[in-house]
Amino acid sequence: MTFSDRFPSDRTLVRGRVLSFKRRPQRAGDTDAYTYLEDGVIVIDAGKVTDVIDASEIGRVGGKGVVLHDFSGKLILPGFIDTHIHFPQTQVIASYGEQLLEWLTRYTFPAESRYGDPAFAAAQARFFIDELLRNGTTTAVCYGSVHKGAAEALLTESERRGTAMFVGKTAMDRNAPPDVLDTAQSAYDDTASLITAWHGRGRQKVVITPRFAITSTPEQLEALGNLARAHPDCLVQTHLSENLEEIATVERLFPERSDYLDVYDHYGLVGPKSLMGHAIHLTPREIVRMSESGAVAVFCPTSNLFIGSGLFDYKGLEGEPYPVRIALATDVGGGTSYSMLATAAEAYKVMQLRGQKLSAIEAFHLMTRGNAEALGEPDLGRIEPGAHADLVVLDSTARPAMAHRLAAGNCDLEEELFVLMTLGGEQNVQEVFIGGQPQGLHRADE
Numbered sequence: 001m002t003f004s005d006r007f008p009s010d011r012t013l014v015r016g017r018v019l020s021f022k023r024r025p026q027r028a029g030d031t032d033a034y035t036y037l038e039d040g041v042i043v044i045d046a047g048k049v050t051d052v053i054d055a056s057e058i059g060r061v062g063g064k065g066v067v068l069h070d071f072s073g074k075l076i077l078p079g080f081i082d083t084h085i086h087f088p089q090t091q092v093i094a095s096y097g098e099q100l101l102e103w104l105t106r107y108t109f110p111a112e113s114r115y116g117d118p119a120f121a122a123a124q125a126r127f128f129i130d131e132l133l134r135n136g137t138t139t140a141v142c143y144g145s146v147h148k149g150a151a152e153a154l155l156t157e158s159e160r161r162g163t164a165m166f167v168g169k170t171a172m173d174r175n176a177p178p179d180v181l182d183t184a185q186s187a188y189d190d191t192a193s194l195i196t197a198w199h200g201r202g203r204q205k206v207v208i209t210p211r212f213a214i215t216s217t218p219e220q221l222e223a224l225g226n227l228a229r230a231h232p233d234c235l236v237q238t239h240l241s242e243n244l245e246e247i248a249t250v251e252r253l254f255p256e257r258s259d260y261l262d263v264y265d266h267y268g269l270v271g272p273k274s275l276m277g278h279a280i281h282l283t284p285r286e287i288v289r290m291s292e293s294g295a296v297a298v299f300c301p302t303s304n305l306f307i308g309s310g311l312f313d314y315k316g317l318e319g320e321p322y323p324v325r326i327a328l329a330t331d332v333g334g335g336t337s338y339s340m341l342a343t344a345a346e347a348y349k350v351m352q353l354r355g356q357k358l359s360a361i362e363a364f365h366l367m368t369r370g371n372a373e374a375l376g377e378p379d380l381g382r383i384e385p386g387a388h389a390d391l392v393v394l395d396s397t398a399r400p401a402m403a404h405r406l407a408a409g410n411c412d413l414e415e416e417l418f419v420l421m422t423l424g425g426e427q428n429v430q431e432v433f434i435g436g437q438p439q440g441l442h443r444a445d446e
């Protein structure tokens with residue numbers, strides 16, 4: 001519907017059950033950690049949230065030309081944020097039978113070699129962002145391939161859509177086939193030129209991305225460390241202690257370093273802007289250093305289970321006396337789902353196997369505000385004045401099994417969220433808004 005009185009405006013209103021987190025929940029039932037309006041209206045001007053009000057007050061924000069998207073009864077959350085995903089692995093996902101190092105050699109490196117073709121990379125970028133949006137993910141931190149052009153293709157597509165993406169050209173100069181190798185110098189030059197052209201251009205950001213210590217020479221890690229020092233506002237992403245064979249290989253390649261994390265630390269790649277993928281098999285010293293440095297351990301449960309890497313120690317890392325910052329991610333294509341809901345379900349199961357609990361509100365906080373904080377992005381992952389109006393609209397009853405489960409009666413919000421993460425996925429995403437613009441997953445009433 002369109003309001004027809006008072007003042008002209010390009011204001012947008014989105015109505016529904018609005019949920020947004022204020023801080024990290026301490027436990028299930030920590031209702032002070034979030035705001036929830038059973039019938040709320042998000043007021044959006046120029047792509048940003050300007051107010052969140054009760055629907056009873058809708059008259060005061062309407063006006064000529066104001067468009068209302070009415071999702072009454074549906075849950076509206078900040079768009080999900082995926083903090084670790086591989087753009088060139090959309091045709092690697094669900095590859096059979098190997099653990100990390102063989103999986104890379106047999107499936108991943110051949111697939112990534114195709115991204116040297118710019119037209120191929122551009123077509124894949126369109127699919128990739130479509131797939132993220134279908135799953136309610138509006139921002140992702142992405143590994144590209146070794147090719148600068150592939151990173152440019154993804155950044156270009158993201159700019160066209162208006163999404164906020166973090167993209168790295170993956171650097172690797174040894175222990176892989178020649179067609180996916182760069183050099184220390186070219187990794188530095190290509191990443192530096194991407195930063196100049198793209199970092200902070202609109203909503204796009206560039207991530208300094210050494211794949212991991214096995215595929216980077218000391219010279220390359222040093223070059224990228226220098227780049228990180230020169231650009232302290234850029235995120236750094238890499239992989240850390242995912243697999244025992246990987247760790248043993250790193251120890252052989254860097255015998256002078258005290259442990260795996262110390263390799264990255266030595267080259268200036270460990271700090272509060274560092275996203276360390278996996279971080280499963282950490283030593284006590286590494287945990288202390290992760291905590292002190294403010295680096296983020298990125299939990300990728302579907303990948304850790306699928307590649308058989310191990311069980312992330314969420315509560316062990318989160319706890320005192322050396323709390324480590326934690327983010328949640330899919331790690332497609334080692335991961336098996338683009339859905340952050342499905343990812344949260346597997347996180348819950350990994351934690352069960354460790355005798356730990358992940359409450360639904362902790363999980364939904366992680367997918368939204370928690371992950372935004374891991375990226376140092378205060379205007380993402382929340383629905384409050386000043387935040388980007390990137391939203392996901394969820395229908396908890398989209399699957400018969402879920403509707404049936406919820407019909408059992410007296411489900412409160414947290415129980416509904418737990419059903420959503422345990423049984424839910426792409427089919428529950430009814431619509432996504434990017435900067436206040438619906439993306440057409442669903443034809444909203446206007």
Ligand SMILES: [Zn+2]
Nearest residue numbers: 086239277331
């Ligand atoms: Zn990964």
